[in-house]
Amino acid sequence: MQACPYDALYIDPNKGTAAKCNYCAHRIEHSYEPACVIVCPTESIVSGDLDDPNSAISNLVASHDTTVRKPQSGTIPNLYYIDASEEMLDPSATEVTGTGMWTEQSFGVGHFAKYAESRLGGADTTSMIVQLALEKKAKQSSPRDQAIIRDVMEKLSNETGGAKRSYDQPSKGVLWGWEVSAYIWTKGIAAGTYAVAVLAMLSGLVEMSDGLWAMTLGIGVVFLALTGLLLVIDLDRPERFLYVMLRPNWDSWLVKGAYILSGYGGVLALSVAVIILDLDRTFLAYLAIAGLPLALLTGVYTAWLLMQAKGRSWSEDSLLPVKFLVETVTIGAAVFFPLALMEPLAFIVGGIVLVGILAHDKHLVMRPQMEPLL
């Protein structure tokens, strides 16, 4: 849903799954035209086979000037418009005031519909949309949040001097909340601790005792499990998390990431087995041949995932993987070295770094979602 440059996706509140127009696939499969084509009183929507040069739609596209939405986004759209103005196709070309001519949003929709009851008190603030964006639960917003609200509202209502948007779908709010920033942090700990440990061992900086291995692997396993838990509970349909692995679309970093996590988890599990079954500790080094790259990939893959969200500013930050790599190593060091040194000062410094990184992760996840789509 972050990837769609058109903000077309929403969470179906009845099924908890992501949905969008699917060209009435259920009708097409029985050879009926899409419902919107049939019902429109003025026959404004034309559907058909663009691969057939003799079809009505092909003729229309060939004989008229057409526009598409966001041609630069790489979506290769098959939806053409005749006689559409910029204001009709580009949301940023119209002035937005937060309300519509006939509508005024006070509660969340889709994913947020479940909070309906508890939000009654909060509907009197300037714009419930922004409050939802901050994932607050039905309380008056604090002064700091009010400042953010003002800031966002200002961005929304840029004077374009042009057309005013009088009707739009209700805002779906911010989709990725605390679970996502938290999982990036826990994953960083899970991957970074092991990676830094292995690097320290290979460079001879640290002697890996059994106790140190136990703590490193233990933290790895626990935080990887936490990561998995956060990933799953963030879903509106948690039981479907398996689909990522069982119906893989290899172009997606959601899929590649899931397999990387599994691979890394496998290495951790085998490493734990080495300790528990008291096997030769050199196996740990052999496992690290796969483990180190997997751990680093575990920490970094989220950058590539975020960059696939073409609708958001993450996709424009080509340095994001490097930043994630640096963060993984830093967070790993902040956990590992205090454990290796057992110095109170190290723990304090490490703690500060961890908190700082958590705050940064929150900002990283939230900020681009509150900006208009690219």
Next chain:
Amino acid sequence: MGKTFIEKVAQRLRIIPNLNRRDAEGANGPLRAYPDPNEWHDHVELDANEWPKMVEKRYSLVPTTCFNCESACGLLAYVDKDSGQVSKFEGNPHHPGSRGRNCAKGPATINQINDTERILHPMRRVGPRGEGGWERISWDEALDEISTKIRDSLKTGAKDRVVYHVGRPGHEGYTNRILKAWGVDGHNSHTNICSAGARTGYALWHRHDRPSPDHANAKVILLTSSHLETGHYFNPHAQRILEGMMDGAKLIVIDPRLSNTAAMADHWLPTWPGSESALFLSWASMILERGLFDRDFIENWVNWEEWLEADHPGEPREFDRFIELLREEYAQYTPEFAAKECRIPVEQVIEVGEIVANSGSKLATHVWRAAAIGNLGGWQVSRTLHLLNVLTGSVGTEGGTSPNSWSKYKPDLFDVPPDPDGWNELHFPPEYTLSHYEMSHILPHLIKDGRGAMDVYFTRVFNPVWTYPDGFSWIEMLQNKESVGCHVALTPTWNETAFFADYVLPMGHASERHDVNSYATSSGKWVAFRQPVLREYARREGKEVEFTHEVNPGEVWEEDEFWNELSWRIDDGTMGIREHFMSPYREGERITIDEYYQYMFERIPGLPEAAEAEGTDPLGYMRKNGAFLIEEATYNKHEEDGWPTPSGKQEFYSNSMVEFGYPEHSIPHYRVMSHVHPDNLQGDDEYCLLPNFRLPQHIHSRSANAKWLAEIGHRNPLWVHPTDATKLGVGEGDLLKVETEIGWFIDKVWVTEGIKPGIIGCSHHIGRWRRKQDAGNRYMTNEVEIEDMGEGKKRMRTVTGVRPWKSDDPDTNRVWWRDGGVHQNITHAVQPDPISGAHCWLQKVKISRPVEGEKYGDVEVDTNKSFEYYKRWNEMAKEKEVHPRGERRPLWMKRPLPPRKEHWFIRE
């Protein structure tokens, strides 16, 4: 993208569902639009929600017509064969008006069917009227009690104390026949606040009181309307206007507001309300000056000689002389004059005038509500608009404008009782000699004035407390048992008027009732059948149903059967009512609903033959297909039938206007200035309030429980032009106090360039409410508190806006809006036009900032003031009241449910 190995294995191991598409026919070859009618009883579709799993659903498609506006577009109800219930509504390709397509209101019917707050059983009041106490009763009890009250009233000999007041008829002639059987002049309607102004203008010309523009074939489409005529023939007209435009027609829209239609127009003329006649006359003058008129048509079909005889007796009765004199008569209507009155650029007047003047026989014009009902003298708008059709020779032509009666089918009824033996002066008071349809909006005021009372009052799909101006006067009337002995509300949902009833009887929706429909939506003449779909489904499955309430949800019934049963029980055997309910097929037996329609359909030209070709009878054909095209095109019928006027021609000169006291209106002129003419708005804070425009996806009362429609539109802010906003010192979302002659309301500002400066727009379509003790329509209704402050003053405050609630339908808890708008209608003073009788909707208002303590949604009204105000407007009619030959009104003009001829005269 093929399936990966992992996915194939996982599917085979059944860890994930199998989504193979081998079974899908897929989009190989052309796609169909609609299922073949021969498959309608066995239609199979994939479940949209289960997709991509291929789950088949079996349906029986039953045609009916939509009940959510007047168009009666075709619908197909999808009856799920597993549950036996209707799942959804789509279009009926067989319906000649809608041709398979619908506006949002059609498919949203399913929301109304499944509304968790529907009234499912007959209800009777417990405790005082309006307190909100209700108990469930049986249909038997309801029928017995109400029929007794009607019988008691009829036995007194009164012909005007049992009244049926209808909002949306949705049928042809059914209830009029019932009223005739009872012998009462008891039909009242909503026309008075809707189209009475336009109708009067048209009727003066040719008795036909409604236009049917042939948009699809027009060269120029000229609309004086607030988006597709404020809800009349939305879908069918939108289709044909676009067709015409795709073929090169020019669309001209006259509206002070930028409606959806105006936004599509080639020319948008934001005229000052009420000035349109000046514009049309300036164009008429242009046509005459340039000799662009249709000489043949005018010479042969217009009563120009009568005008010469009356106003220019010394002149020769020659057509050319007539033209010269007419040019002189209309010389005052220059483009400059029009530009000044209308407050639009003179260049625009000339440019658009040239387009209209050169449209020849293909000028399709339309006015129905808009300026004709908004303004004092609004009837001049339709009269002068039709003049343009007369001059260009586009009356009754292809691409022109015909009378609606040419393409509207009037059904043959199995029995026609005699006309009522009395004249109801609460509906047609003597001082309103030229009014079109009943003086419905001053009913409470006439009663307050001591002019009569009602024993039994039916409000049917009619919500005057909310929709009408001065709703508090209606509440006063309804709460007074002397004025209204018994109030029966026939309605599919709760509404503000039903709160003040004695009986609330649930009547079915589009798929739950019988009706016959025929409307002039284009040049074709068609007839359509609205039927209880589950009844038809039962019949297809071999089960017979005796009464519709057996298959409808709960005990929801329908008016057709209810009226029959009620009428039977009214008659104690001595009253001669029962004889009008006997079967034409079975001697001595009571007529059934099937027989009623069977008789009618057998007599529709061409239908028996079409039915036979499909191996069925006429009733069977209509049950199966839902509609029938009687005549493809209905042009130039005057060549055979003439015009039904005293002269037999188009009455350019109206002798009736002269005789009934208005010689200054003998011919079309712009002589009455609107009550909101700029000359009447002198103060800096005085504005014109423009309330009479609707939202495309709502109707006045019965769409409030349609969740999909409420989601699209639920609030009605004040449209304020940026220059006015600056003047008033307000920005978006700020509150303004709008003060009318009788009260005020507080609403939020919506700054827009889409409204003419000097005019505040606010849709009268939104602002529904219920009090703490009331139920229903929670998607749209604010919860309000009404306080009687004494001395006629009433206060309404919004306690909460719309709120989500828990019910069997999870969507009720997902309501994402709170703003239910503001009920402005109740603050409008009644303003009956002395000639057409129409309520002039536009209000002269004072705008100010609210003071401390005044909140959004607050409303205050003084009904003592509104009564005084009514008397001032009523005086306008009284001072001109004249009855030539003792006639109440021109004998040749239409009147719904016309009484016997002797009652058309005032007895001294």
